[in-house]
Amino acid sequence: MDPNRRKAFEREALPHLDALYGMALRLTRNERDAEDLVQDSLVRAFRFYDRYEEGSNIKAWLFKILTNAFYNNVRKRKNLRRLESEAEVGGHYDRFISDASTLGRDAEKALMEKIAAEELSRAIEELPEEFRTAVLLCDVHDFSYRDIAEIIERPVGTVMSRLYRGRRLLQRKLYAYAVEQGYIKVPEAADGDDAGVGADAPASLDDYRKRRTTGRGGQR
Missing domain, CATH: 1.10.1740.10 (RNA polymerase sigma factor, region 2, helix turn helix motif)
Incomplete structure (x- = not known):
């Protein structure tokens, strides 16, 4: 040697x-x-x-x-798990994730500072393996997309997709923890005209437009 x-x-x-x-x-x-x-x-x-x-x-x-x-x-060991399908994100999750949400980037940053390191670590560990690897390489070890692509031998587009889905799942887990700890107060439906809006809310903007059009037609 x-x-x-x-x-x-x-x-x-x-x-x-x-x-x-x-x-x-x-x-x-x-x-x-x-x-x-x-x-x-x-x-x-x-x-x-x-x-x-x-x-x-x-x-x-x-x-x-x-x-x-x-x-x-x-x-x-034949223990490679299949990638978990990403579940549909509920309205509260969407408000947390979206840049246009009620939280905003400053509020999200403040929230992340409140979340215990142990919970963040646990949330990362619970991610599907391929998402976890991408998140760890990028957000923990600061590798570039190109470096990660070389490390896992996948195209840069695949790296970006896994990062997006992994971060989205991670945000969902952290949101649930934040609600549980009282860092976020989930808004309740108000009495009166807004009561029951959550249960009867349109599934999309197109649905909303159709319902408004139908409503106007019925008033004529």
Whole structure:
């Protein structure tokens, strides 16, 4: 074994050990499995270190090896889960997610600051694996879309789609937690003319327009 090669590898790879372990722990959700995954990934990285282009993004290269190793292990155990279908988002969720919602960006930022780190971590861990990976790589480890595409070996468009769906699911989970903790007060239907609006609300703007047209016609 070439000692110079080992030193070069350690100099490049070891500074990213903590980040690799953090990613592995999020993926495996188990400390022992995370340690095994990091060790396996470093062994593979050293074995193929001659393929690494010096001066390029060593962190992205290491994360690609780790991510591939994780999914290979999952496939071997035949535990790769199907992507969950995204459930329809209710009216309250839409108000939370939309830029035009009653919360607004400043209120959403304030809300995120109130949410406990433990709950945020748990919400991320509950995401489907492929969404979780994209969110972790982008929002936790600050990889660019292009880097993530190289790491998971998927087109940039796929990365963006997974990020959008993963973040949307994450926001739903955090919204439910915020309501439960009292950070958000869900508006109740008022008495009088507005009573029952939620149950009888139009499903879309087109429905609303049709109903208004019908209403005007009935008044003539």
